[in-house]
Amino acid sequence: MRRGQEEAVAVANRQQWTEIKAGNIDEAAERIIDFLEDTSKETTVIYFNGWYGVGASAILKLVAKRLRSSPEKLGLDKIIHVDCSLWQSKRALQKAIAQEVELHSSVMAMFDQRDEEDDFEGLEQGARDVIPEVRTQMLEHLWTRRFLVIFHNGSGSYIDLWECGVPVIGLSGKRVLWTSQGRFCSTAVGDARSIAGLSDVAIYVLPTDRVGFDSEFLLHEEAKEVARYPGVPKPGISPEIVKECVMYYRVLRERVGSHGIDWGTYKANYWVCSGIVRSAAAWEIAQALDTNLRLDGYYRWNVSALQVPSDSLEASFFYTTGSRISPKKPKIPPT
Structure with a gap:
């Protein structure tokens, strides 16, 4: 096993898993918001696994909807909600984030220009990486802001949003809440631990009443x-x-x-x-x-x-x- 793989496994083994209890989507969304409001928890990157790996996408969409109506509840400037559960590429992810944070049109034009060049070169969509110039502009734009990124990740692996230009620094109010679950695809527990990667904490939901719980x-x-x-x-x-x-x-x-x-x-x-x-x-x-x-x-x-x-x-x-x-x-x- 390579050193990088060994470190990832070690982090996954140390990772804190937090249990919340909820009997429906609304309750689960409220419990997550309560977790985010708890200032005693110094968490920067938070992975959400849903009920046994199911329902995570719907819950996070509801969390995003509620927080967007009152971002001041968490003392934030912006809620950045990005759904890439149908994965294309890191560049598509970077573009989705850039649209959410409303970067200048001159910056957004770089995506079309680079895609035209890659189309001409025959580069497949999945192989298209982030654009360094956009990354620089996004870092500058977000550096002085407090935000929460809610990210539906369909890549099947951990994505470090710093690569796209998102400065994730928990103590400065720059956090990420993400899931790899959605669209009926449920990850086994062992795989979920691996996918959660370098997240500080992972949250899973248990039914309030397991006996009467209707999935x-x-x-x-x-x-x-x-x-x-x-x-x-x-x-x-x-x-x-x-x-x-x-x-x-x-x-x-x-x-x-x-x-x-x-x-x-x-x-x-x-x-x-x-x-x-x-x-x-x-x-x-x-x-x-x-x-x-x-x-x-x-x-x-x-x-x-x-x-x-x-x-x-x-x-x-x-x-x-x-x-x-x-x-x-x-x-x-x-x-």
Whole structure:
């Protein structure tokens, strides 16, 4: 193991995990705000893991909404809310932050210029790094301000926002609250510890009443997040349809097996041809959901407790003979 990896593991092992209890999204958001208000906690970078890795994105969006209405509650000049749960690149992250802090138009123009150059060179989106000149301008802009960055990180790894130009200094009122969870992608505990990286503290939520806790509202909140996303066509989409698509996909993966089929590649086809997505724009909606859902990570939903409509299964590409389930050939979407 390399020295840098050893240090990261050591930090993760020392990392403080803080438990908060909440029975719903509103309570969880209030508990986080209470944590941020507690001046006895000298925390600069705070990782949030949600309920067992679920619901984090919806909760942080509510935290951002409430704090933006009254940033003075934490003695801040600005709440910087950046949702990069659909990861593109560090440059896209830097641009999103620059838009939030409202850097001058001459600085923002650097993104278009650099992207044009990289397009010409054939550099892939994921390989596009931050722009040093923008980093300098952002550091200068934020250095005298007190702020909280709320960051939805879809990169799958720890991101040091100093690289983008965010001077994260807790004692000076420059803090980060972030999560790597969202869009139905739940990280296992061990992976969450690793992803939390160099955060000072990690927060997780436990139900107020574990016995009576109903996790279906979390599923609904995640579905609402996806259904509201600008890239998903409307009308024709709803949280209920998103939930059916997610659970249908999971049922096929977990109960049926692969049968040599790449479910990740063809799931949009199955959603349409099984009758789950039904509208004039069905193919467009299914493709948008395919892009906006993260379904290949660790997953804690109990699929047996969440019913997929039987008519969807009967209309699917599967037929059952006794205990054997065999795949039918998928249809090809229209061009």
